[in-house]
Amino acid sequence: MQIDAQIETWPLARPFRITGRTYHAIEIVVVTVRDGDHVGRGEAAGVDYLGETPAAMLATIEATRAAFPAGLTRAQLHTHLPAGGARNALDCALWDLEAARSATPAWRNAGIAALKPCVTVWTIGADAPDLVERQAADFAEARAIKLKLTGDGEDAARVRAVRAARPDVWLGVDGNRGFTLAALERLMPVLVDARVALVEQPLPTDSDALLNDFAAPIPIAADESVQDLASLERLARGFSMINIKLDKCGGLTEALAMVELARARGLGVMVGNMLGTSLAMAPAFIIGQFCDVVDLDGPILLQRDRPPGAIYRDGTIWCPDTVWGGGAS
Template identity: 70%
Template sequence: MDIAVRVETWPLIHPFRITGWTYDALDLVVVTVRDGEHEGRGEAAGVDYLGETPAGIADTIASVRDAFRGGMDRARLQSLLPIGGARNALDCALWDLEAARSGQPAWRTAGIATPRPCLTTWTIGAEAPDVVAERAASYAHARALKLKLTGDGLDADRVRAARAARGDVWLGVDGNQGFSLDALERLMPVLVEAEVALIEQPLPIDRDVDLDDFHSPIPIAADESVQGLGDIATLSPGFSAINIKLDKCGGLTEALAMVEAARARGLQVMVGNMLGTSLAMAPAFIVGQLCDVVDLDGPVLFTADREPRADYRDGMIWCSEDIWGGARVAVRPG
């Protein structure tokens, strides 16, 4: 096997603001794994809040080229690299390669009977309340919205603005670790009044213990507090859901195992993304077949997308086999 890796820059339509970060564009790592006859691709953004960078991910991938030359499969990859962006790109590329070799689509190998379109959230960054209202109204086709909150004093107005603009949608919020428990409690009446259905990661990960005895009227999902499979067993009982992201857990292989482990603990399951093109959404879309909440709107935030691309229609996402994970004609050597 041979690995080719490159870093691409994808501009965003609007600056994307969350707690502690603002993005105007995103650098993405794209990997192609070839065996001489077939090839598979994977894409990763990495986990920036853990210090991952596209250059570092690309270097990590380059460091395992020799291991791949001797042959590689998904099971071996799990022990070769830790969770994170590099393993995600390579794991997804191996899934794609396996589909090309076998003629069996990745969704069937993953145990999905028949894939279906999934309702997905459309994300609005932590903008001024009037901008939040404008964006919420502009996403007229969306049937689910997610707001980024920051704990900066404007969050109540952001939530009210979104609900006033779109009284018809499922509404979730994401704190990205920007709150204290006291701040969350002060905001909670507004969230309840606005019929917010889910709160993602309100507290810093080192304050998860504050949720142990907190009885929230709205389900709370762990995001940064759950990176991979091993974190589920030690999760605070204050969480009733987890957000699985392939960049965090290191690919589709571990993501599917996380769904099973979360269900065994009675947790709801969400699939999200660290932004990315349709090439990154397609493997996450397979996870979405097994989830309660799907947040795979990454490509709609960019000025352009890959071809073929995910289909966003009537608030739903559909990823065909042509994007990733389908049988393809063998490539010509050289």
């Protein structure tokens, strides 16, 4: 088995602001594994707020290649590497390779009888209220919108602006750890009035326990507070949903296990992304088949996507087998 990896840069269509950071482009790592005539690919952006960088991910992949000169299995990979972007890229490449070897699509190997399109969230950054209102109106196809909030004093105006522009859509908000509990309590009546359906990661991860006694009128989802299976087992009871991202948990293999454990614990399940091309969305689309909320809009935020790409139509995402994991060499 040959393993190759490279770093790619993909500019965004517009600056994308979240709590503490504005993105203008993304750097990703693409892994290609070859076994004779069979090829598998995987893409990962990593988890930047945990200090992951594309260069570090690339070094980890190179070290893994040296440790397994004869090739590796997904089971060996999960024993050898911790959760994170490097393992995600390798894991997804191995799923793609297995599909090619078996001439069976990855979604069927994951136990899915038939794929369906998924309504996906379209994300708006934490810009000025008049700008987020225009963006919401521009996302005419969207049936679900997620608005980034920061706790900076303009959040109420942002929420009202988006709801005014799009009274018809499912609306969620994402605090990206930017709130205090007091700020969340002050904003909550505005969120209820705007018919916000989900609040994602409002508090810093070290404040999760404060949510345990907070009578939230809107479901609260854990994002940064749940990385992988181990952190899911420790999750504060104040959360009613988890956001699974393949970059966080280290690939499709662990993501499937997280879905099973979350459902067993009575939690809702969401799938998200760390930005990326359709090559990153396609394995996450498999997880989307099991989810209550799907947030796989990464390619929409780019200046251009990798061909062949996911299909975004009428507010849904559809990943043809030609994008990834289709079972063809």
